Amino acid sequence: MPELSDVTRGRLVYGGDYNPEQWPETVWLEDVALMREAGVNLVTVGVFSWGRLEPSPGTFDFGWLDRVLDLLHENEIGVSLATPTASPPPWMSLRHPDTLMVTADGVRMSHGSRNHYCPSSQVYRHYARAIVTALARRYGEHPALRLWHVNNEYCEVCYCDGTAQHFRRWLCEKYETLGALNEAWATAFWSQHYGEWAEILPPRAAPYLRNPTQVLDFKRFCSESLLQCLRAEREILRAATPEVPITSNFMGLFAPLDYWQAAAEQDFVSHDWYPDLTDPTAHIGTAMSYDLMRGLAGRKPWFLMEQSASGSHGARRPPGHLRTQSLQAIARGSDSVCFFQWRASRAGAEKFHSGMVPHRGPHSRVFREVTALGRDLAELPDVVGSPVPAQVAILMDWDNWWAVSGAHLPASIDLLARLRDFYEPLWQLGIVTDFVRPCDDLTKYPIVLAPNLYLLTASDADRITSYVDEGGTFVMGFFSGVVDEHDHVRMGGYPALLADVMGLRIDEFLPQQGSLSCTSELLGEFTADFWADDLSVTTAEPVAEVAEGELAGTPVVLRNGFGEGTAWYVATRPEPAAMRALLAHIASRAGVTASPQPEGVEVVRRGELLFVINHRPEPAKVVVEGKRVDLLSGERVSGATELPRYGVRVLR
Incomplete structure (x- = not known):
């Protein structure tokens, strides 16, 4: 089976989401030149491009994507090709309004945003399979293709009538008889006994508390419904490109999808992470999310798919912090550092989201830091694939x-x-x-x-x-x-x-x-x-x-x-x-050694390397045992050493 090492190929992956369809083709040439300057070696393409790829049902327009992939390959930049199924185009909801999700209060969502589909909709699943099949056939042998990125941040929960029918089928398979379901759901309480499968509904809005087991089973069902969507796309891609790894991005500790089950359906684990930069202890929550990804990956390396280059939650990332958080991910098991997105959008709902190339362009602090980080990552090939020990x-x-x-x-x-x-x-x-x-x-x-x-x-x-x-x-x-x-x-x-x-x-x-x-x-x-x-x-x-x-x-x-x-x-x-x-x-x-450090300082061993990270805006002093070399600066380090604000040393 393919795995993450087929993507890394002996070096850390560096890049981010690339949305060339938002820009004139004249900008594409500047993009690839700046990517090479920054050390980018992989970009994700196509995440939200369904409307451009299939402007009407069954009519595909791949010309622009052909040119993008060819241009990236010519510049030695690999492609993580996404299936665009997280955001169906307007023609689907116009022709098939029952593909739109419904809230627990009975409100049907509309298109105009993203993630608006019902995972149980057979119509949605049909069109999703069709676009994925078309992508696999057209690009399965393209030399730029390094991995498949399925959907995006699975999170959809629907309460519509179609979902209710799907829920009943799932319950029938789980319990086989209504008697078994009534026993499991304790329906003797509050006169909830079910005499027909058709009487069962999702836990929609109610005047008081819902049956706890009904709610629990519905959450299990919703997770399984999303997994069915993931599996369907994965099987199409696997059949067409058995040697190309497949992944889908997680979001830390996130409730709707059982990530243990979802991780087992993929070739490696990927992660999107946007910490609250107004929280002075955000680095601890970040470490916890990174450790979870490593656990989901079976103690193997994982893939940082998204983070912000300049800020999140309305807060600016201070100078130097981009490097700190990125190398924290490497220290805790990631074999990649990627961002959303490559170039900050000039329009749309996320035009003030960050970009590796911000609105100011390449003559900016953010792009200078992005380029410097690319140089740092190029100095760390030995970390690729190595474990993070934990007791x-x-x-x-x-x-x-x-x-x-x-x-x-x-x-x-x-x-x-x-x-x-x-x-x-x-x-x-x-x-x-x-x-x-x-x-x-x-x-x-x-x-x-x-x-x-x-x-x-x-x-x-x-x-x-x-x-x-x-x-x-x-x-x-x-x-x-x-x-x-x-x-x-x-x-x-x-x-x-x-x-x-x-x-x-x-x-x-x-x-x-x-x-x-x-x-x-x-x-x-x-x-x-x-x-x-x-x-x-x-x-x-x-x-x-x-x-x-x-x-x-x-x-x-x-x-x-x-x-x-x-x-x-x-x-x-x-x-x-x-x-x-x-x-x-x-x-x-229990014989587990603690090694407390000054406040805000993190020391993590990965393989043969020791990462020493200062998460605070003030310098900090740490003591390093033995004689070591900092791979990022080339300095020899021994005994007491000072870390600058947001400073990082990677010691051999």
């Missing part, structure tokens, strides 16, 4: 995310915030993490963290139990082990199947509106908030407890020996310093 895993499961997002829960659980509660202290400690599923092999990690596992299957509980029993260290956050795969509560006390592993049983949840004063011999005095549990200790040892008030004496951190391993339960949200101290202690006990 700690964080469990991330889309089924659990969908289930724990329900409006019917005791408190509003933001899974991304819970992940960040565990991830950020590890980042500050210099501990690199992998994201894995509960069903994956956990034995390679000394520590496995589960910030939240509200939904836990029996097989995953068995795997976690075996992991701890055989010597692993497991750390679990609150509101975990509560329901099964149908979102039914497991009776007998939480965390049910993991109660013996954790050495405790929870009788009642105690969401908190204010803060808790806590005490611990290990952690000292600290505050916590958001959650507590009314629990009974069986074999666990309380490590921290509430110090005063109505809950005085209630354990909030517990440790339990189980078999050859140890399980920790964090029953609240400790303040950041306490959480960092707790995870540092757990890491030390």
